[in-house]
Amino acid sequence: MIQVEDLTKRYGSFLAVDKINFHAEKGEIVGFLGPNGAGKTTTMRILTGFMPPSEGRATVAGFDVFNESLEVRKRVGYLPESVPLYTDMTVYEYLTFMGELRKVADREERIEETMDAVKITDRADTFISHLSKGYRQRVGLAQALLHHPEVLILDEPTIGLDPAQVVEVRNLIKDVGKDRTVMLSTHILTEAQNICNRVLIINKGQIVAEDSPARLQARLAGADRVRVKVSGDGTGIHGSLEGLPGVTRVNKVSDGEFEIETKPGQDVRPEVARRIVNGGWGLLELRYVGMSLEDIFLQLTRDEVEVAQ
Amino acid sequence: MSNLWVIAKREFAHYFVSILAYAAAFMIFLIVGILFFINNWGAAQQGSPPDTRSMFGPLAFLMLFAIPALTMRLLSEEQKTGTLELMLTAPLRDWELVAGKWLGAYAFMLVVLIVSLGFPLTLHMLTQPAGIEQGPLWASYLGLALMVGAMLAVGLMASAVTENQVVALLISFAVLIAFWLIGSPSSLLGGWMGNTLDYLDISNHFYNNFYRGVINTVDIVYYVSLMIVPLYIATQFVSSRRWR
Ligand SMILES: Nc1ncnc2c1ncn2[C@@H]1O[C@H](COP(=O)(O)OP(=O)(O)OP(=O)(O)O)[C@@H](O)[C@H]1O
Numbered sequence A: 001m002i003q004v005e006d007l008t009k010r011y012g013s014f015l016a017v018d019k020i021n022f023h024a025e026k027g028e029i030v031g032f033l034g035p036n037g038a039g040k041t042t043t044m045r046i047l048t049g050f051m052p053p054s055e056g057r058a059t060v061a062g063f064d065v066f067n068e069s070l071e072v073r074k075r076v077g078y079l080p081e082s083v084p085l086y087t088d089m090t091v092y093e094y095l096t097f098m099g100e101l102r103k104v105a106d107r108e109e110r111i112e113e114t115m116d117a118v119k120i121t122d123r124a125d126t127f128i129s130h131l132s133k134g135y136r137q138r139v140g141l142a143q144a145l146l147h148h149p150e151v152l153i154l155d156e157p158t159i160g161l162d163p164a165q166v167v168e169v170r171n172l173i174k175d176v177g178k179d180r181t182v183m184l185s186t187h188i189l190t191e192a193q194n195i196c197n198r199v200l201i202i203n204k205g206q207i208v209a210e211d212s213p214a215r216l217q218a219r220l221a222g223a224d225r226v227r228v229k230v231s232g233d234g235t236g237i238h239g240s241l242e243g244l245p246g247v248t249r250v251n252k253v254s255d256g257e258f259e260i261e262t263k264p265g266q267d268v269r270p271e272v273a274r275r276i277v278n279g280g281w282g283l284l285e286l287r288y289v290g291m292s293l294e295d296i297f298l299q300l301t302r303d304e305v306e307v308a309q
Numbered sequence B: 001m002s003n004l005w006v007i008a009k010r011e012f013a014h015y016f017v018s019i020l021a022y023a024a025a026f027m028i029f030l031i032v033g034i035l036f037f038i039n040n041w042g043a044a045q046q047g048s049p050p051d052t053r054s055m056f057g058p059l060a061f062l063m064l065f066a067i068p069a070l071t072m073r074l075l076s077e078e079q080k081t082g083t084l085e086l087m088l089t090a091p092l093r094d095w096e097l098v099a100g101k102w103l104g105a106y107a108f109m110l111v112v113l114i115v116s117l118g119f120p121l122t123l124h125m126l127t128q129p130a131g132i133e134q135g136p137l138w139a140s141y142l143g144l145a146l147m148v149g150a151m152l153a154v155g156l157m158a159s160a161v162t163e164n165q166v167v168a169l170l171i172s173f174a175v176l177i178a179f180w181l182i183g184s185p186s187s188l189l190g191g192w193m194g195n196t197l198d199y200l201d202i203s204n205h206f207y208n209n210f211y212r213g214v215i216n217t218v219d220i221v222y223y224v225s226l227m228i229v230p231l232y233i234a235t236q237f238v239s240s241r242r243w244r
């Protein structure tokens, strides 16, 4: 459904997307995960025909996003990141307008259905300018779903929603994703983990990892962290622990509290304890913290070269 | 419904909830109405026949100010608020977007012109059985409608250039003033240069012909070209977002 080959985008001399490759099939929900400025929005804007790639090629539903842009646009539902809406219209007027542009059959029914799905029926006659951020987000989502697109491209779809609504929208996306192709971007790992079949981690315009959320986590599960707490401010501990075999980094959390990152699969706790006690610091606590998906993400996007292999 | 109409319909409807549009229309009717009344009152006192030109002169001139104000937001706002992203990713050709906006604005201005018919019609009733001269009236309306269409295209073009409405207003005002005055030095220059400048002048085609009841193909071609060229340029500006 979505095929991306060596896609590159430059803004002037700045390389925003750097030769990325990926594909997404029907029935797949692909998560685009990356820190600010990674190139997620840029990639999505290319896929929706808003801007052309500098190099490389992308096809959606078999049509080239640049040369057959109109065909692509007919088949895509897009929720832009900033959720632009015509604020001078009511929700219903706006959806009617978009429905007319999209040539939606049985428009009135579809609008009712979609408003129901994103729970905005009670706001149908409210001016969009009077809606809260979360409601606007839902209107944007309704607009993207209205014409039953084969491909849905959602740029941070759950941002600004309340927790209950986040769950509902995730379920909605999961549901829609069963027989279509969904590509969504997010900063939230649990979100990607929750709804995506596949996660692409992008950083500085490059894809640094690509896998199912579970495998991604398993692959890196060995990387560990240990937390220690000593009496006093622990001057000198930093240097003493950093030299230990297996330790990759020591971070000071607060006075007397440190976090030790270790290479995957190495238990450094006995040695850490020994060093601290021998060094004369009062060991108050030594705790295994493990590694969360958040850390994996941070690690991947920090030193992408190491992990990509 | 074609995309063109969908866009035009939305823009047209927008003017009816826009305070700016009401304010502009109100100013036009107020100024034109006062001048129209004073002139014809004076004419009646002196026993001269009623004349509708006293309305078309100021009406045409006021368009110079009204049209930039009414067109400035058409594409600027879409760029500023990001809704252009929505339009450019909808299955809609760029020219349909541009032409649709123009058509919506044009429809609104035609409503304004139709309402302004109230002045000459009132005069016509008051001066029965002689009434007013019909020829110049309808020719002036035709000329005005054509000129307004051209001016709207210029305003829309300015609005495609920038996301700043004030800048769009200033650009379209500057371009329109330039077209309004460009024929002035023609008598000094003479020859083919003078003729060219005369031809380019947006007001000449109106005041020298339609206003006097004369309908020429040349003038119609001029105004239609002045609709097409700016609309084409505006489309290029919108499309250029896809190349950059
Ligand atoms: N129109 C533009 N002109 C110049 N640079 C741009 C433009 N749009 C984006 N960039 C730059 O390209 C890079 C990628 O931006 P992009 O918006 O794709 O990131 P993102 O992954 O969506 O980030 P976020 O999570 O903050 O939304 C950023 O460094 C950004 O500053």
Ligand SMILES: [Mg+2]
Binding pocket: A040, A041, A042, A081, A155
């Ligand atoms: Mg983004």
